[in-house]
Amino acid sequence: MNRSFTAKRISFILCIMVLLASAGLHAQQKPNIIVFLVDDMGWMDTSLPFGDKVMPLNKRFHTPNMERLATEGMKFTHAYAAPVCTPSRVSFMSGMNAAHHRVTNWTSVLKDEPSDFDHEKNPLKTPDWNINGMSPVKGISQTVYATPLAELLKEAGYFTIHVGKAHWAAAGTPGASPYNMGFLVNVAGNVAGMPQSYLSEDNYGNIPGKTTYYAVQNMTEYYGTHTFLTEALTREALKTLDHPIRTHQPFFLYMAHYAVHLPVNADDRFFDKYLKAGLDSAQAKYASMIEGMDKSLGDIMDFLKQKNIDQNTIILFMSDNGGNSISPAKGDKLHTGNLPLREGKGSVYEGGIREPMIVKWPGVVKPGSVTDQPVIIEDYFPSLLEMAGVKNPKVVQPVDGKTFVPILKGNSNVYPDRIFTWHYPNKWKKKDLHDIDYLSAIRQGDWKLVYRMLTKKLELYNLKTDIGEQHDLAAQYPDKVKKLAALLGEQFRSWGALMPSYKAGGQQVPWPDKL
Ligand code: CA
Numbered sequence: 001m002n003r004s005f006t007a008k009r010i011s012f013i014l015c016i017m018v019l020l021a022s023a024g025l026h027a028q029q030k031p032n033i034i035v036f037l038v039d040d041m042g043w044m045d046t047s048l049p050f051g052d053k054v055m056p057l058n059k060r061f062h063t064p065n066m067e068r069l070a071t072e073g074m075k076f077t078h079a080y081a082a083p084v085c086t087p088s089r090v091s092f093m094s095g096m097n098a099a100h101h102r103v104t105n106w107t108s109v110l111k112d113e114p115s116d117f118d119h120e121k122n123p124l125k126t127p128d129w130n131i132n133g134m135s136p137v138k139g140i141s142q143t144v145y146a147t148p149l150a151e152l153l154k155e156a157g158y159f160t161i162h163v164g165k166a167h168w169a170a171a172g173t174p175g176a177s178p179y180n181m182g183f184l185v186n187v188a189g190n191v192a193g194m195p196q197s198y199l200s201e202d203n204y205g206n207i208p209g210k211t212t213y214y215a216v217q218n219m220t221e222y223y224g225t226h227t228f229l230t231e232a233l234t235r236e237a238l239k240t241l242d243h244p245i246r247t248h249q250p251f252f253l254y255m256a257h258y259a260v261h262l263p264v265n266a267d268d269r270f271f272d273k274y275l276k277a278g279l280d281s282a283q284a285k286y287a288s289m290i291e292g293m294d295k296s297l298g299d300i301m302d303f304l305k306q307k308n309i310d311q312n313t314i315i316l317f318m319s320d321n322g323g324n325s326i327s328p329a330k331g332d333k334l335h336t337g338n339l340p341l342r343e344g345k346g347s348v349y350e351g352g353i354r355e356p357m358i359v360k361w362p363g364v365v366k367p368g369s370v371t372d373q374p375v376i377i378e379d380y381f382p383s384l385l386e387m388a389g390v391k392n393p394k395v396v397q398p399v400d401g402k403t404f405v406p407i408l409k410g411n412s413n414v415y416p417d418r419i420f421t422w423h424y425p426n427k428w429k430k431k432d433l434h435d436i437d438y439l440s441a442i443r444q445g446d447w448k449l450v451y452r453m454l455t456k457k458l459e460l461y462n463l464k465t466d467i468g469e470q471h472d473l474a475a476q477y478p479d480k481v482k483k484l485a486a487l488l489g490e491q492f493r494s495w496g497a498l499m500p501s502y503k504a505g506g507q508q509v510p511w512p513d514k515l
Contacts, residue, residue, distance in 0.1 A: 030157065030250040030388055031361070032313040034300065035380070037092075037254070038293055039085065039165055039194075039261040040345055042323020042338045043354045045290050050077050050356055051467070055340060060279065061290050062270075065298030066358065069317060071368050073360030074408060078374040081320050083352040083424050083436075084345065085193050085261075088320040088377045089168050090134045093181065094146035095381025095399035099423035099440075099497040101144040107133040109191045109213040111172040112142070116427040124438060124454065124509065127425050127498035133169030136180055138396075140173050146397040149381050150182030153252045156390045159244035163187040163237040164256035165194075171213070183254070187236045188218045195258045198229040198265040198289070216258070228267045230259045230289070234296040238303050245307055250388075255300065259293045260286065262327065264335050267292035286335035314387055315360045316380070321345050322352040326434070342469040347436035348422040348450060349469050361387075365408050373413070374443065375404045376420050400495075419444045419487050425453065425500045425509075438500055440512065442488040449484035451512040453500055458485060458512060482513075489513030 043050050044057035048066045051058075081088040086106040087098035098104050108115045114131045128142070135143035136151065154160045162178035166189035169175030178186035196205020196214040203223040205215030222232040237255055244251035267288040274284035297317065304310035323336045325344030338344045338351035345352055357375070359365055378401030385393055386405045406414045420443040427437045438453035446464035451457075460474040460481050474481050489511040492499075499509045 029248065029312065032244075032251050032253075032309060033153070033158070033384060033387060034253045034255060034313060034315045035384075036297055036300070036315060036317045037164075037256040038317075038319045038356075039256070039258055040321060040324050041260050041290070041293070041319035041356060042325070042336060042344065042351065043341060043356055044338055045260070045286075045323055045336055046294075046356055048075070048356070048358075050075065050354075051340070057337060057339060060283070061287055063290060063294040065294045065301065066317065066356070068301065069297065069315060069358045069360055072362075073315070073358050073367065074365045074369045074371055076357035076359070076375055077370060077372050079318065079355045079357030079376075080353045080374060080420060080422075081318070081355050081377040082422060083347055084321050085167050086133055089166075089256075090144065090146075091376075091378040091401070092380050093148045093150070093168060094134060094144065094397055095149070095378050095395070095401045096144070096146065096397055097376075097378055097400045097421060097423075097495065099421055099492055100398070100400055100495040101134070101146065102130040102496075102498055103133050103144055104129045104423055104498065105131075105426040106193055107131065107167065107170045107191070109171055109193075111170040113170070119427070119432060121433055122427065123503055124500040125503050125506075126427060127500055129426070129498055131170070132173050132175075134175045134181075135169060135173055136182075137174045140175075143169065143173060143175060144397070147393075147395045148181040149384060150178075150252065150254065152182070152385060152390055152393045152395070153388055154182045154184065156388050157250060158388065159184060159249045159251040161185040161187075161237070161240045161251060161253045162189045162256070163240070163254065164189060164233050165192070165258045165261075166190055166256070167193045185240050186218070187240065188216050188233060188258075189256070190217060192216075194261045194263070195229055197263065198258070198267070200225050200227045200229075200232065204229055226268070228265075228269065228292055230257055230267065230292040230296050231269075233257060234299050238300070241303070241307075245309060252384075252388075255296075257293055257296065260289045262324065264289065269295070280333060282333050282335040311362045313362075315358075317356065317358040318377070318380070319355040319357075320377070322347070322350075322354065325351065326428070326436070340468045343436055346424070346428045346434070348424055348439045348441040349436070350463070350467065352436065353422055359404075359408055361408055366410055369410070371407055373404075373407050373415070374418070374420055375407070376401070379404050417444065419491065421488060421491055423492065423497055425498055438509075440488065440492070442484050442491070444484060444487065447480060447484060449481060449488065449512070451485070451488065453509045456510065456515050458515070460484070485513040485515075
């Protein structure tokens with residue numbers, strides 16, 4: 001009897017051990033990953049300072065949930081993207097630099113239509129870039145053929161969800177649909193780079209006789225409900241999480257808000273507050289869109305906590321390019337700026353490429369930490385694969401990005417001599433030439449070289465002492481100019497980067513190290 005009691009006890013203990021082991025396995029389940037990607041949000045469009053002090057623009061905005069995320073995660077003060085939407089989004093999904101994947105400008109909604117048109121004052125001919133964007137299928141004209149990040153995460157067992165703006169490719173190509181890019185669920189993502197309207201009173205643009213390619217799809221149940229698009233997308237995103245949570249499947253939520261891209265519409269939940277604070281109408285509308293976006297972030301964080309999955313969910317906050325300081329909303333004054341950074345969306349100066357970035361990874365990232373190590377949008381590709389435990393992924397493209405997981409783990413000086421490059425051999429608008437057209441840049445350490453292709457001029461800045469890129473030091477440090485120009489030229493040639501050519505004579509604009 002005593003022996004039987006012991007046997008029972010042993011089997012009971014074994015049972016408990018098995019249960020504990022399976023609970024342990026459950027706890028070690030792959031982390032959920034949420035990428036919260038904002039559109040056109042500048043480095044300064046937040047009350048969370050990414051500079052070394054609070055600056056005037058930080059005081060204009062209220063983003064309490066970004067502040068909260070930063071106290072729970074790591075703030076990146078030198079995070080970069082490409083100067084405009086599609087190049088960044090393709091870099092994210094492919095791991096390639098824009099100079100390499102050759103989708104150097106945003107894609108039009110329709111196939112074979114370049115978004116940058118010619119102009120009589122323009123002495124340059126824009127190169128034959130990949131105007132149809134990214135394709136997960138080989139042989140589609142003027143696309144970069146690449147294995148999408150979401151496809152690899154799906155293969156690794158993730159429930160992949162796309163919510164919001166896609167904008168990787170033109171209509172009629174495979175890359176236009178999130179379903180072809182590795183997502184199991186798609187809410188409102190297609191070829192459009194902006195919503196026709198954020199207002200449910202406008203049915204988000206789906207108005208008989210006025211509907212364009214920019215009218216937001218899949219959102220019919222919110223028509224006329226007085227629900228700002230940002231809020232509607234957030235509710236839909238949370239609904240889609242029910243399934244993976246219930247089935248204990250890890251998920252990848254690509255929460256790619258249309259906000260805060262044009263059109264600048266008032267988010268009524270917050271608009272009056274900013275008017276009363278003394279902002280003009282356009283600025284107040286924009287600030288209300290920023291706060292609406294921030295509320296979405298907070299709602300998602302609250303939801304994760306309610307469902308008790310916040311400790312196993314990584315949240316990455318990012319924007320796809322700098323604040324739009326060149327295109328005021330229709331009939332409005334300019335709604336934002338990037339000071340102290342120079343220029344804005346479309347430019348390779350810091351205002352166009354430096355982004356607000358925060359990463360929360362419970363148990364890995366030290367809460368409230370800050371890093372000034374530079375990272376760039378193509379780094380998301382290898383980083384997310386590492387987070388998901390994907391080793392040796394089968395990828396058709398060469399990956400340029402480097403994992404920032406070692407930075408998240410608290411390592412310093414992870415990539416000491418790394419170079420970062422930007423390439424915009426394009427023209428911003430059809431109307432005329434801008435100061436930000438046809439620029440390339442390279443950064444190494446604190447030094448940044450800007451190549452102006454229109455004038456064949458090289459400018460040198462020290463970002464540590466001159467964040468606003470106001471003091472061109474090229475004449476003072478010719479050796480530094482020579483070294484960076486050589487690095488940029490070599491890198492671009494090895495990638496087969498496209499350069500504009502002269503309309504007169506047809507010659508290619510020289511490489512930065514062959515001037
Ligand atoms: Ca954008």
